[in-house]
Amino acid sequence: MVNRGIAVVVEDEDDIRESLRDILRQSGFTVHTTSSGTEGVEAVRRHNPVLVTMDLSLPDFDGIEASRRIRTFSHAYLIMVTGRLDEADALMGFGAGADDYLTKPFRPRELRARIAAMLRRPRWSIMEPAVMEPVSMQHHATEPAMPEAALLQPVLQPAGALPADMQPEVRLPAVGHSFGPGEADEFRDLEHRGLTVNEGMRTATIGGEKVDLTRTQFNLLLVLMENGRRVQSKEELVRRLRNDPYGSGSYVSTAEERVVEVHMGNLRNRLGDDPKAPKWVETVRGVGYRQAP
Numbered sequence: 001m002v003n004r005g006i007a008v009v010v011e012d013e014d015d016i017r018e019s020l021r022d023i024l025r026q027s028g029f030t031v032h033t034t035s036s037g038t039e040g041v042e043a044v045r046r047h048n049p050v051l052v053t054m055d056l057s058l059p060d061f062d063g064i065e066a067s068r069r070i071r072t073f074s075h076a077y078l079i080m081v082t083g084r085l086d087e088a089d090a091l092m093g094f095g096a097g098a099d100d101y102l103t104k105p106f107r108p109r110e111l112r113a114r115i116a117a118m119l120r121r122p123r124w125s126i127m128e129p130a131v132m133e134p135v136s137m138q139h140h141a142t143e144p145a146m147p148e149a150a151l152l153q154p155v156l157q158p159a160g161a162l163p164a165d166m167q168p169e170v171r172l173p174a175v176g177h178s179f180g181p182g183e184a185d186e187f188r189d190l191e192h193r194g195l196t197v198n199e200g201m202r203t204a205t206i207g208g209e210k211v212d213l214t215r216t217q218f219n220l221l222l223v224l225m226e227n228g229r230r231v232q233s234k235e236e237l238v239r240r241l242r243n244d245p246y247g248s249g250s251y252v253s254t255a256e257e258r259v260v261e262v263h264m265g266n267l268r269n270r271l272g273d274d275p276k277a278p279k280w281v282e283t284v285r286g287v288g289y290r291q292a293p
Contacts, residue, residue: 003030004027004050005049007029007032007052007053008031008032008034008043008051008052008053009034009053010052010054010058010063011035011055013055016081016104017035019108029050036058037066040070041066044074045074050077051077053078054067054078054079055081055082056083063080067080068096077119078099079098079099079115081102082104090253090255102114117242190222195279212270217263217266217267219241220237220241220267221271221280224281229293231287232288233288234252235257236288238252238259238260239252241260264281264283267281273292278292279292
Protein backbone atom coordinates (compact mmCIF):
# COMPACT_ATOMS: atom_id res chain seq x y z
CA MET A 1 0.00 0.00 0.00
CA VAL A 2 1.23 3.50 -0.88
CA ASN A 3 2.10 5.61 2.16
CA ARG A 4 0.29 8.91 1.69
CA GLY A 5 1.42 10.49 4.94
CA ILE A 6 -0.58 11.61 7.97
CA ALA A 7 -4.27 12.52 8.21
CA VAL A 8 -6.16 14.08 11.11
CA VAL A 9 -9.89 13.45 11.57
CA VAL A 10 -11.89 16.02 13.56
CA GLU A 11 -15.32 14.51 14.19
CA ASP A 12 -17.46 14.30 17.36
CA GLU A 13 -19.73 11.41 16.28
CA ASP A 14 -18.10 8.11 17.22
CA ASP A 15 -19.43 6.02 14.31
CA ILE A 16 -18.50 8.55 11.65
CA ARG A 17 -15.10 9.18 13.23
CA GLU A 18 -14.30 5.47 13.13
CA SER A 19 -15.60 5.20 9.56
CA LEU A 20 -13.39 8.07 8.42
CA ARG A 21 -10.42 6.54 10.19
CA ASP A 22 -10.93 3.20 8.43
CA ILE A 23 -11.41 4.77 4.99
CA LEU A 24 -8.29 6.88 5.31
CA ARG A 25 -6.21 3.98 6.60
CA GLN A 26 -7.33 1.91 3.62
CA SER A 27 -6.26 4.81 1.40
CA GLY A 28 -2.72 4.72 2.79
CA PHE A 29 -2.80 7.35 5.54
CA THR A 30 -1.60 7.17 9.12
CA VAL A 31 -4.64 8.52 10.94
CA HIS A 32 -5.05 10.48 14.18
CA THR A 33 -8.64 11.05 15.35
CA THR A 34 -10.01 13.80 17.56
CA SER A 35 -13.49 14.75 18.75
CA SER A 36 -13.33 18.51 19.39
CA GLY A 37 -12.06 21.68 17.78
CA THR A 38 -9.39 22.23 20.41
CA GLU A 39 -8.05 18.68 20.06
CA GLY A 40 -8.19 18.91 16.26
CA VAL A 41 -6.19 22.13 16.06
CA GLU A 42 -3.60 20.76 18.46
CA ALA A 43 -3.36 17.45 16.54
CA VAL A 44 -2.72 19.30 13.29
CA ARG A 45 -0.06 21.41 14.98
CA ARG A 46 1.60 18.33 16.48
CA HIS A 47 1.45 15.91 13.53
CA ASN A 48 1.73 18.27 10.50
CA PRO A 49 -0.67 16.18 8.38
CA VAL A 50 -1.16 16.06 4.63
CA LEU A 51 -4.94 15.90 5.05
CA VAL A 52 -7.55 17.06 7.59
CA THR A 53 -11.23 16.12 7.62
CA MET A 54 -13.32 18.60 9.58
CA ASP A 55 -16.84 18.35 10.97
CA LEU A 56 -18.77 21.61 11.37
CA SER A 57 -20.67 20.73 14.56
CA LEU A 58 -18.16 20.28 17.37
CA PRO A 59 -18.69 20.42 21.15
CA ASP A 60 -16.42 23.40 21.91
CA PHE A 61 -16.27 25.63 18.80
CA ASP A 62 -17.41 24.85 15.29
CA GLY A 63 -15.38 23.55 12.35
CA ILE A 64 -15.30 26.98 10.71
CA GLU A 65 -13.38 28.43 13.64
CA ALA A 66 -11.19 25.32 13.87
CA SER A 67 -10.35 25.65 10.15
CA ARG A 68 -9.47 29.32 10.54
CA ARG A 69 -7.09 28.50 13.39
CA ILE A 70 -5.50 25.65 11.44
CA ARG A 71 -4.97 27.90 8.44
CA THR A 72 -2.82 30.26 10.49
CA PHE A 73 -0.03 27.65 10.60
CA SER A 74 -0.86 24.66 8.36
CA HIS A 75 -1.01 24.07 4.60
CA ALA A 76 -2.75 20.68 4.93
CA TYR A 77 -5.50 19.79 2.49
CA LEU A 78 -8.77 20.31 4.35
CA ILE A 79 -12.13 18.76 3.51
CA MET A 80 -15.31 19.61 5.38
CA VAL A 81 -17.43 16.51 6.14
CA THR A 82 -20.73 17.69 7.58
CA GLY A 83 -24.46 17.06 7.77
CA ARG A 84 -25.27 20.73 7.06
CA LEU A 85 -26.73 21.28 3.61
CA ASP A 86 -26.98 25.09 3.68
CA GLU A 87 -25.03 26.81 0.90
CA ALA A 88 -24.01 29.54 3.37
CA ASP A 89 -22.21 26.91 5.46
CA ALA A 90 -20.32 25.72 2.38
CA LEU A 91 -19.31 29.28 1.53
CA MET A 92 -18.10 29.90 5.07
CA GLY A 93 -16.18 26.64 4.92
CA PHE A 94 -14.39 27.64 1.73
CA GLY A 95 -13.79 31.10 3.16
CA ALA A 96 -12.20 29.57 6.26
CA GLY A 97 -9.77 27.60 4.10
CA ALA A 98 -11.50 24.35 3.13
CA ASP A 99 -10.39 22.72 -0.12
CA ASP A 100 -13.57 20.68 -0.51
CA TYR A 101 -16.97 20.15 1.10
CA LEU A 102 -18.76 16.80 1.49
CA THR A 103 -22.17 16.28 3.08
CA LYS A 104 -23.22 13.36 5.27
CA PRO A 105 -24.15 10.64 4.66
CA PHE A 106 -21.26 10.20 2.26
CA ARG A 107 -20.14 7.28 0.14
CA PRO A 108 -16.62 6.02 0.89
CA ARG A 109 -15.75 5.86 -2.81
CA GLU A 110 -16.74 9.50 -3.28
CA LEU A 111 -14.62 10.58 -0.31
CA ARG A 112 -11.62 8.67 -1.66
CA ALA A 113 -12.13 10.21 -5.11
CA ARG A 114 -12.31 13.73 -3.68
CA ILE A 115 -9.18 13.18 -1.63
CA ALA A 116 -7.32 11.83 -4.68
CA ALA A 117 -8.37 14.92 -6.65
CA MET A 118 -7.12 17.24 -3.91
CA LEU A 119 -3.77 15.48 -3.73
CA ARG A 120 -3.25 16.14 -7.43
CA ARG A 121 -3.39 19.88 -6.86
CA PRO A 122 -0.11 21.72 -6.13
CA ARG A 123 0.37 22.82 -2.55
CA TRP A 124 3.01 25.36 -1.54
CA SER A 125 4.54 25.97 1.85
CA ILE A 126 4.06 29.71 2.38
CA MET A 127 0.69 30.44 3.95
CA GLU A 128 -1.46 33.51 4.27
CA PRO A 129 -3.09 33.50 7.73
CA ALA A 130 -6.83 32.99 7.52
CA VAL A 131 -7.91 36.11 9.33
CA MET A 132 -10.24 38.91 8.31
CA GLU A 133 -8.52 42.26 8.20
CA PRO A 134 -8.61 45.35 5.98
CA VAL A 135 -6.17 45.56 3.11
CA SER A 136 -3.53 48.06 4.22
CA MET A 137 -1.70 49.33 1.15
CA GLN A 138 -1.81 52.24 -1.23
CA HIS A 139 -4.10 50.49 -3.71
CA HIS A 140 -7.01 49.35 -1.56
CA ALA A 141 -10.71 49.64 -0.91
CA THR A 142 -12.30 50.21 2.48
CA GLU A 143 -14.10 46.88 2.94
CA PRO A 144 -12.12 43.96 4.42
CA ALA A 145 -10.92 41.10 2.29
CA MET A 146 -12.66 37.74 2.46
CA PRO A 147 -10.69 35.47 4.80
CA GLU A 148 -9.06 32.71 2.79
CA ALA A 149 -6.29 30.27 3.45
CA ALA A 150 -4.60 31.29 0.23
CA LEU A 151 -0.97 30.71 -0.60
CA LEU A 152 1.35 33.51 -1.59
CA GLN A 153 4.07 32.35 -3.94
CA PRO A 154 5.49 29.06 -5.17
CA VAL A 155 8.76 28.15 -3.50
CA LEU A 156 11.47 25.66 -4.30
CA GLN A 157 10.38 23.27 -1.55
CA PRO A 158 6.70 22.29 -1.56
CA ALA A 159 4.85 20.95 1.45
CA GLY A 160 7.19 18.53 3.17
CA ALA A 161 4.47 16.20 4.38
CA LEU A 162 3.80 14.74 0.91
CA PRO A 163 5.82 11.68 -0.16
CA ALA A 164 8.43 12.23 -2.86
CA ASP A 165 6.42 10.62 -5.66
CA MET A 166 3.51 13.02 -5.03
CA GLN A 167 5.46 16.27 -4.79
CA PRO A 168 4.35 18.81 -7.43
CA GLU A 169 6.86 20.02 -9.98
CA VAL A 170 7.79 23.65 -9.45
CA ARG A 171 9.36 25.37 -12.44
CA LEU A 172 11.31 28.48 -11.60
CA PRO A 173 14.01 30.07 -13.74
CA ALA A 174 17.47 29.00 -12.64
CA VAL A 175 20.25 31.53 -12.23
CA GLY A 176 22.01 32.02 -15.54
CA HIS A 177 19.42 29.93 -17.40
CA SER A 178 18.97 30.75 -21.09
CA PHE A 179 15.39 30.34 -22.27
CA GLY A 180 14.67 28.57 -25.53
CA PRO A 181 12.05 29.65 -28.07
CA GLY A 182 8.66 29.85 -26.39
CA GLU A 183 10.06 29.05 -22.94
CA ALA A 184 10.73 32.69 -22.14
CA ASP A 185 7.05 33.46 -22.72
CA GLU A 186 6.26 31.56 -19.50
CA PHE A 187 8.00 34.36 -17.58
CA ARG A 188 6.96 37.32 -19.70
CA ASP A 189 5.41 40.51 -18.37
CA LEU A 190 1.71 41.04 -19.09
CA GLU A 191 0.81 44.74 -18.96
CA HIS A 192 -2.49 46.61 -19.12
CA ARG A 193 -3.13 50.24 -18.15
CA GLY A 194 -0.21 50.43 -15.73
CA LEU A 195 -0.81 47.00 -14.17
CA THR A 196 2.04 44.55 -14.84
CA VAL A 197 1.91 40.83 -14.04
CA ASN A 198 4.85 38.44 -14.27
CA GLU A 199 3.83 34.79 -14.19
CA GLY A 200 7.26 33.31 -13.52
CA MET A 201 8.03 35.59 -10.57
CA ARG A 202 4.36 35.70 -9.56
CA THR A 203 4.44 39.44 -9.05
CA ALA A 204 1.93 42.19 -9.76
CA THR A 205 2.76 45.89 -9.81
CA ILE A 206 0.80 49.07 -10.49
CA GLY A 207 2.95 51.89 -11.76
CA GLY A 208 5.99 49.99 -10.49
CA GLU A 209 4.61 49.57 -6.97
CA LYS A 210 4.12 45.99 -5.78
CA VAL A 211 0.58 44.79 -5.08
CA ASP A 212 0.35 42.00 -2.50
CA LEU A 213 -2.00 39.31 -3.79
CA THR A 214 -2.90 35.91 -2.44
CA ARG A 215 -2.27 32.86 -4.59
CA THR A 216 -5.94 32.68 -5.62
CA GLN A 217 -6.14 36.39 -6.43
CA PHE A 218 -2.95 36.22 -8.51
CA ASN A 219 -4.18 33.17 -10.44
CA LEU A 220 -7.49 34.84 -11.27
CA LEU A 221 -5.74 38.02 -12.38
CA LEU A 222 -3.31 36.03 -14.51
CA VAL A 223 -6.17 34.27 -16.33
CA LEU A 224 -7.81 37.61 -17.13
CA MET A 225 -4.55 39.18 -18.30
CA GLU A 226 -3.74 36.18 -20.49
CA ASN A 227 -7.14 36.18 -22.18
CA GLY A 228 -7.66 39.91 -22.64
CA ARG A 229 -11.22 40.70 -23.70
CA ARG A 230 -12.26 37.06 -23.98
CA VAL A 231 -14.88 36.41 -21.30
CA GLN A 232 -13.96 33.85 -18.65
CA SER A 233 -17.03 32.18 -17.18
CA LYS A 234 -17.20 31.45 -13.47
CA GLU A 235 -17.16 27.73 -14.28
CA GLU A 236 -13.95 28.12 -16.27
CA LEU A 237 -12.34 30.08 -13.46
CA VAL A 238 -13.29 27.45 -10.86
CA ARG A 239 -11.71 24.74 -13.02
CA ARG A 240 -8.55 26.80 -13.47
CA LEU A 241 -8.27 27.25 -9.70
CA ARG A 242 -8.77 23.51 -9.21
CA ASN A 243 -6.11 22.75 -11.86
CA ASP A 244 -8.60 20.60 -13.76
CA PRO A 245 -7.46 19.53 -17.25
CA TYR A 246 -8.47 21.95 -20.00
CA GLY A 247 -11.85 21.04 -21.48
CA SER A 248 -12.56 18.50 -18.74
CA GLY A 249 -16.11 19.75 -18.25
CA SER A 250 -15.91 18.70 -14.58
CA TYR A 251 -18.84 19.57 -12.35
CA VAL A 252 -18.83 23.05 -10.79
CA SER A 253 -21.24 23.79 -7.95
CA THR A 254 -23.07 27.04 -7.34
CA ALA A 255 -21.16 27.39 -4.07
CA GLU A 256 -17.85 27.22 -5.93
CA GLU A 257 -19.02 29.91 -8.35
CA ARG A 258 -19.98 32.09 -5.40
CA VAL A 259 -16.51 31.61 -3.94
CA VAL A 260 -15.01 32.88 -7.22
CA GLU A 261 -17.23 35.97 -6.92
CA VAL A 262 -15.85 36.59 -3.43
CA HIS A 263 -12.25 36.18 -4.60
CA MET A 264 -12.87 38.56 -7.50
CA GLY A 265 -14.24 41.14 -5.08
CA ASN A 266 -11.15 40.77 -2.92
CA LEU A 267 -8.91 41.05 -6.00
CA ARG A 268 -10.58 44.34 -6.90
CA ASN A 269 -10.00 45.56 -3.35
CA ARG A 270 -6.30 44.79 -3.58
CA LEU A 271 -6.00 46.51 -6.95
CA GLY A 272 -8.11 49.49 -5.90
CA ASP A 273 -10.33 48.85 -8.92
CA ASP A 274 -13.80 50.40 -9.08
CA PRO A 275 -16.36 47.84 -10.36
CA LYS A 276 -18.53 50.69 -11.70
CA ALA A 277 -15.65 52.10 -13.78
CA PRO A 278 -13.13 49.26 -13.95
CA LYS A 279 -9.58 49.64 -15.19
CA TRP A 280 -8.62 45.97 -14.99
CA VAL A 281 -11.44 43.61 -13.94
CA GLU A 282 -14.74 43.90 -15.79
CA THR A 283 -17.85 41.91 -14.81
CA VAL A 284 -19.92 40.44 -17.62
CA ARG A 285 -23.23 40.12 -15.84
CA GLY A 286 -24.63 36.63 -15.69
CA VAL A 287 -21.55 35.11 -17.36
CA GLY A 288 -18.21 35.87 -15.73
CA TYR A 289 -15.27 38.28 -16.02
CA ARG A 290 -12.77 39.68 -18.48
CA GLN A 291 -10.02 42.26 -18.72
CA ALA A 292 -11.44 45.79 -18.80
CA PRO A 293 -10.89 47.72 -22.08
